[in-house]
Amino acid sequence: MAPLSVLQAGAGYFAAFHAEAWLRLPGARLAGLADPVPGKAEALATRLAGADGGPEHGPEGGVATGTDAAAMLAALRPDILDIVAPPAAHLGLIRAALAAPRGLRVVVCQKPFCAGADEARAAVDLAESAGVPLVVHENFRFQPWHRAAKALINAGEIGVPRQATFRLRPGDGRGPRAYLDRQPYFQTMERFLVHETAVHWIDVFRFLFGPVAAVFADLRRLNPAIAGEDAGFILMRHAGGVRTLFDGNRLLDHAADNPRLTMGELIVEGDGGALTLDGFGALGLRRTGERAATEAAGGWPLDGFGGDCVGALQAHVIAHLAEGAALENTGRDYLAVIDVEAAVYRSAETGAVVETPR
Known part of the structure; x- marks a missing residue:
């Protein structure tokens, strides 16, 4: 071909x-x-x-x-x-x-x-x-650690998943020159943390745990040099019962050689154990009752962006055209992410839990 x-x-x-x-x-x-x-x-x-x-x-x-x-x-x-x-x-x-x-x-x-x-x-x-x-x-679901986490969850390695938290800590949002060297338009976005960044993890959590049924959000702006919010919490209730928390703060950092590799740290907890992702891309597994985690998966590509997730998504599209593989993130499916984003902003404005369209 x-x-x-x-x-x-x-x-x-x-x-x-x-x-x-x-x-x-x-x-x-x-x-x-x-x-x-x-x-x-x-x-x-x-x-x-x-x-x-x-x-x-x-x-x-x-x-x-x-x-x-x-x-x-x-x-x-x-x-x-x-x-x-x-x-x-x-x-x-x-x-x-x-x-x-x-x-x-x-x-x-x-x-x-x-x-x-x-x-x-x-x-x-x-x-x-x-x-x-x-x-x-939407390439973050194609990051290799998220694909590996999905496989481990599906294999029952942590039992029944109950909750997950991602702590976004890129450390790039401090001071009057925040974002200017790489993506200066970030400074003028009136809706920033959620619209530009948190949507990645809305989609990742949908990928891992299924549709989002309701959200509660508390958002704020910490850096006066920018127009939009740059910190906040988003609590999501998934239709299957799992609760997920996006804890985002673009001013704070995390332990990493490259803060943009994973952008932060993830923990997925189940009744049989927990998966952890650190800023170096290491995915660990600690089963219930054990005192320490062991490496669950690794060896990711460290060049490119985010474990080469851009290339992975593009390879996914090629596989669809060449082999007929089913597509993820179709436009129709992605409308659900847009609906969740709208619910997040509505929750932050009203202080209420907001259900998402079914």
Whole structure:
């Protein structure tokens, strides 16, 4: 089977992780990079080329670059459109993809997904009407420690799971220059901790324990240099009975060589034991009654982002197209994450427990 061709729309900070992964994944060919800012796609292509003469992808061995994603869709006719652009651009890019001369086989779209719930639902409806799979690039569930934790829970290693807590501690939110060196738009987001960050763990906890039935949230802003909330607690009641807690604080740190590897620490507790994840990516298992944990899984890739979760999600999409493997994080399924996010903000505003749509 010929490699699947990819057009990536977006060439900003996080887009580099996407492009780098496409370049090294078997079965994929990065055909083009598009970004509306002149020179931005070219700069990313040059950076990816490094000292070895350039990536051997794209037309005639190179990655095509440009500012007009719709025109590049028509010219390159890729199998996959990977959207790594700001949320306000998502719906327009999805419309352009579905109207391309030769229909795409799949659209992948980063989170936050579209500019609000109404646009997200419109995008899902359009893709389903066109018969084109739409996948939200929610990559944290593809981090290797979360996949291993899911396998250990399903194997009964901690008995019946009862509760879980994730403590977000990246330590990057202090002072007037918080976030400016990497993602400066973080400073102006009026909804920040939940909309940009906690959605990762809303989805991870859904992946581990099933749908969220109700939430209670207490959010606050600690750094006056930013517009949105940067700390808070989110307590979730899952339909199956498990309780999960997201305890987030972007000003505080945790023990780690790279605070952005795991972004914090996880504990999953059951009636037969507990799984723990530390900031070095070590996943431990302590059974009930034991005094210490033993290593349960490890050996993760430490380059790329977050255990190479970007590459893992992209490989998942390739497996769907090449082998028919079922897709996770379809647009329709991801609407549930958006509903939980809305319930979190409503709970923080009202001080009440808020049920999520069934």
